[in-house]
Amino acid sequence: MALRMQLLILVLFSVAFLLPPGAQAGEIIGGWEARPHSRPYMAYVKIATWRGVKTCGGFLIRDDVVLTAAHCNDEQGKGIVVLGAHNIRKKEPREPRSQKIRVRRWIRHPKYNKMTQNNDIMLLQLRKRAELNDWVQPIPLPHPWPEVPVGTRCNMSGWGWMQVNPAKSSDVLQDVVLEVMADEVCERNLTKPYDAKSMLCAGDPRGKKATLKGDSGGPLVCDGVPQGIVSWGPSNGASPEVYARVSRFVRWIRTVMKQLTPPDAPGISSRT
Incomplete structure (x- = not known):
């Protein structure tokens, strides 16, 4: 019995040792489900690359501009931004319709360094303006x-x-x-x-x-x-x-946004 107990303790210790710091088997690492639509600025970014689909987060700062990390599109893929979503896999009962808008322009910081990930910031201009409501709002x-x-x-x-x-x-x-x-x-x-x-x-x-x-x-x-x-x-x-x-990048962000042609300008397509 004593030998079996020692072996059991050894096995449990080994399993615990293999877990990453701060993690527990089968449990979320410190997070919890957000109250639906309590973060109306949140954006879900899907990028289609030659390796497959890559996903990132982002946040709406103007009705046609989302801010995200520059490294999210190192491979120059094409993307879609989803706004107003809580469950990104299915539509929940009585949930407002999420907005899916294609990315028109990817604007990485000119001094972004892929190796060090310094200046890891990028603006996404959408092909059309988002419809602002209780579930979709820019953050200041x-x-x-x-x-x-x-x-x-x-x-x-x-x-x-x-x-x-x-x-x-x-x-x-x-x-x-x-x-x-x-x-x-x-x-x-x-x-x-x-x-x-x-x-x-x-x-x-x-x-x-x-x-x-x-x-x-x-x-x-x-x-x-x-x-x-x-x-x-x-x-x-x-x-x-x-x-x-x-x-650190607010002045650069505002300068770039002033130079962007509005999505609804004459001659600009607004297809989603």
Whole structure:
């Protein structure tokens, strides 16, 4: 009996050791289902590439512009943005109709670096204006260059992976609360270079909450303002993680939006 008990303990210890930090077998890594349509700025981005379909998050900042991560379309694929959705796999009873709009232009930051993922930000201009209603609304941009205090609790939403092994994505929008961390935490704990000027460090100090694959491009919303864009971090769902610092790019975003030809301008197709 004693030998069997020792063997059982050894097996359980081995299984626990193989789990990624902050994960539990069969459980979501720190998230929960969002209240349907409580994040009307959220966008689900589908990109068709030669390798297949890739998905990312994003957020509406104007009725014809979505903000996401530059690395979401490294392969120059074609895309569709879904707005006003909660369950992206099926239409729920009494749910308002989601809006599916093709991407007209992909505008990556001119200094985006694919290797370091510095300046990991991209604007998507839609082929037609979104119909704004209770379920689809743009979110205001932050002021340029403000500091987000360390310890600020922020909301992150997405349809990405809920667990690492086996990989499992979510049909419904998930929420998770993360904290802004000191730049030194990312500089000390991550393997790639961290640029404090254009990157924001955030995560869960206890290591039980995280964003995962498929959440890239989604917003880190602090006090109702998107301060970060999911960029990169540990592949096992551990903290800390790196976000593009939105305030750093506000002037560039506004300059680009002023130069965009409106979707309903004469001679511009508005096909979805």
